[in-house]
Amino acid sequence: MSAEFEQLVAEFEKFQSSIQNVDDRFANIGGMQDELSRLEATATSPDRAVTVVAGPGGAVMDVKFTEEALRQRPEALSAAVMSTIQQAVAESARKQAAIVEEHMGDDLNLVDQVLETQAELFGTTVEDLKARMDEAAPTPPAVEQSDDYSQRSVLRTDEPEAPRPAPPAPSGGSDGDRFLKNLFDEDDR
Template identity: 65%
Template sequence: MSAEFEQLVAEFEKFQSKIKNVDDQLANLGQMQSELSELEGVATSADRSVTVVAGPGGAIKDIQLTDRAMAQPPQALSAALLSTLQQAVAESARKQASIVEEHMGGGLNLTEQVLESQAQLFGKDPEELRAAMEQERPRRRSAEEERFDDYSQQSVLSSGDDRGRQAPPPPASGGGSAGDAFLKNLFDEDQR
């Protein structure tokens, strides 16, 4: 009976581990949704007369025109607007792919697919787009900066920086939690 119990405990621990993994993935999806809803792709025309801000899915959030833009002939303004819109939407798509890939794992290769598609669409070298994307990427904070974080708005249940990491497996049946010990003692008493 003890071997059967050990097997049941092991199966239960596997089940708990899978639930923990699902919980972690759901928390990760919430973080991803938050980041996606806040993303913006900003592009400015070469003459700095037109600025466009694109949000998730390429939704246009803002268009700013300077006096210089309004002084242009209609065809020139139209061309500047269209070109700047395309650049902002493309930047938004690259950022979206990067965020999804960061949270769902690099195996999806989304960023590369987006870069290749945009390179063909705009007649540019993929490396040029990759370099532009690196410049757009926010700077990673140093360990020194993170030490002084304000944790008042963070959950005490997760550290927030375990994205993409697998949860450690539960301890072996020999040294589990107090709940595991209780269950084991309960069943051991029934066998006596």
């Protein structure tokens, strides 16, 4: 009976560990959603005449043309626009996969799946796409100051103190105010 009990305890601990893993993965879903909503991927045509900005889900948010783009033949401009849109949408998909993988765990292999699919689609290599991702990776944002006061005084700051407002001028007040003041003054005696 003891061996069965130990086996049940081990199974229960394994179950709790799995639940903790799921809790950890979903703890920062709001942060992931925020990052995804702010996602932008920019692609520029090789001749620099067309620039496309894609957002979450590959939505095209902006298309910009230079004066040179407007001098191109319609077929050439159309091809440049379509190619640049494809590149921006592809970069958006790679960035989304990286954000989801960062927050949900890299055991999902989302980035690898996206890279393999895009390499096949665009006739390039996974390594080439990874290199593009590394080039486009933003520098990490500055870490925000936490409310950890272990190294700071909570009583005094190094920042100049803002002037305090002057106390309100005494007013005559109403009869009720004087009554309450006298009542409390009498209780203190």
